[in-house]
Amino acid sequence: MPLSATVGARLAIDGGQKVKTTPYGIGKRFGDEELLQVKEALEQNTLFYYKGKKVKEFTAKFARIYGFKNCIATNSGSASIHVALSALGVSVGDEVIVSPLTDIGSVIGILFQNAIPVFADIHPHNYTMDPASIEARITARTKAILAVQIMGGPCDMDALVQISRKHNIPLVEDCAQAFGAYYKGKRLGGFGVFGCFSTNDFKHMSTGDGGMVVTADDALAQKAFEIADKNYYRSGTHVGKSAKFLAPNYRMTELQGAVGIAQLDKLESICQRRTKLGDMLSSLLQDTPGILPYEVTAGGTSTYMLYLARIKPEELRVDLDTFIKAMNAEGVPGGRYLMTPVYQYDLFQTRTIYQNTHFPLEGTGKSYFYEKGLCPVAEEVISTNLSFPLNEFFTKTDIEETACAIKKVAEAYAK
Numbered sequence: 320m321p322l323s324a325t326v327g328a329r330l331a332i333d334g335g336q337k338v339k340t341t342p343y344g345i346g347k348r349f350g351d352e353e354l355l356q357v358k359e360a361l362e363q364n365t366l367f368y369y370k371g372k373k374v375k376e377f378t379a380k381f382a383r384i385y386g387f388k389n390c391i392a393t394n395s396g397s398a399s400i401h402v403a404l405s406a407l408g409v410s411v412g413d414e415v416i417v418s419p420l421t422d423i424g425s426v427i428g429i430l431f432q433n434a435i436p437v438f439a440d441i442h443p444h445n446y447t448m449d450p451a452s453i454e455a456r457i458t459a460r461t462k463a464i465l466a467v468q469i470m471g472g473p474c475d476m477d478a479l480v481q482i483s484r485k486h487n488i489p490l491v492e493d494c495a496q497a498f499g500a501y502y503k504g505k506r507l508g509g510f511g512v513f514g515c516f517s518t519n520d521f522k523h524m525s526t527g528d529g530g531m532v533v534t535a536d537d538a539l540a541q542k543a544f545e546i547a548d549k550n551y552y553r554s555g556t557h558v559g560k561s562a563k564f565l566a567p568n569y570r571m572t573e574l575q576g577a578v579g580i581a582q583l584d585k586l587e588s589i590c591q592r593r594t595k596l597g598d599m600l601s602s603l604l605q606d607t608p609g610i611l612p613y614e615v616t617a618g619g620t621s622t623y624m625l626y627l628a629r630i631k632p633e634e635l636r637v638d639l640d641t642f643i644k645a646m647n648a649e650g651v652p653g654g655r656y657l658m659t660p661v662y663q664y665d666l667f668q669t670r671t672i673y674q675n676t677h678f679p680l681e682g683t684g685k686s687y688f689y690e691k692g693l694c695p696v697a698e699e700v701i702s703t704n705l706s707f708p709l710n711e712f713f714t715k716t717d718i719e720e721t722a723c724a725i726k727k728v729a730e731a732y733a734k
């Protein structure tokens with residue numbers, strides 16, 4: 320339906336004709352390519368990564384395609400971040416600066432090292448960590464900065480790299496949501512000492528669950544490899560010796576590696592398609608009353624894990640929930656993607672990271688509290704966020720109709 324026919328028309332929620340009548344594009348994510356790889360994995364007669372070939376091939380292929388020197392497999396994105404931080408020596412009472420607008424997986428590794436997440440505020444339109452806020456949060460205890468590349472797009476990496484160098488604090492990238500995205504021509508994952516990826520089922524590529532850690536530093540790569548496998552020292556100079564310090568079992572299985580090999584052949588086109596569709600939606604939503612489209616960080620590209628816009632409540636006659644209901648009635652799914660900043664999760668509010676203790680928020684020489692108002696921009700973004708699904712199977716028409724529906728609702732409810 321052309322936009323001219325929708326603006327001013329009666330809303331579907333009020334009995335009018337809905338804008339989106341055809342279903343969104345769908346497609347198969349897994350096919351014969353994955354089946355063949357899994358069959359080969361099973362025929363190896365082992366599913367253990369160190370004996371088989373699939374995880375090795377998967378990590379080598381990811382490193383080759385994306386230009387990373389070393390790549391280590393793990394069994395989740397959370398695990399990847401944990402491994403990276405442990406390899407950097409993050410330990411009891413250290414502070415790690417992180418975003419409040421992310422999955423809890425960004426902070427799990429920090430907490431399992433008994434370190435403290437320190438939340439920096441974010442940019443109001445691209446939702447990535449604000450460099451000024453990061454710098455303001457640095458203390459003598461800061462051991463790492465975790466740059467969360469959110470929604471498929473990059474942080475201001477020039478600024479973050481500069482802060483990291485100035486204060487001599489390592490930068491780790493959480494690229495779980497940002498496969499294939501660039502900043503000033505360079506792939507995300509290549510700016511930090513470590514880049515961490517997730518291949519859980521909601522990401523651009525899926526191995527069911529899984530993760531990768533990439534680094535240009537060979538010694539750190541060896542350390543990360545050992546940490547992801549209980550510090551077993553299967554290779555290197557310490558083979559067969561006892562674990563030097565506590566490390567988890569985050570091993571990827573050959574089945575995940577096998578699926579990953581096939582998925583990698585699709586990843587680049589998936590990312591490019593998402594960039595095209597997401598950018599298109601942004602341009603169609605420009606100048607819509609009451610709507611703030613997502614803005615990719617200057618110099619970057621986004622591969623849109625989803626599409627997150629915001630409403631401007633002061634320009635609308637209705638609240639966010641009413642807007643969402645009207646949009647859904649027009650045939651466009653979506654709603655509030657984000658409910659609360661991570662620091663407002665129960666474990667931070669009750670200060671009970673581990674059950675029956677306030678450690679490490681107490682007991683390391685400093686007390687930590689996570690009060691409302693800690694990151695005002697993040698709280699504002701969350702209270703106004705309006706998300707839409709977006710994936711590579713959507714058509715150009717899907718995007719046009721999505722924009723039409725949003726515009727129709729926005730015009731109807733504009734003050």
Ligand SMILES: Cc1ncc(COP(=O)(O)O)c(C=O)c1O
Nearest residue numbers: 395396397422424425495517519
């Ligand atoms: C930004 C971000 N970081 C980390 C993670 C954790 O990844 P996983 O679920 O694979 O542990 C996710 C997953 O949703 C994520 O979106």
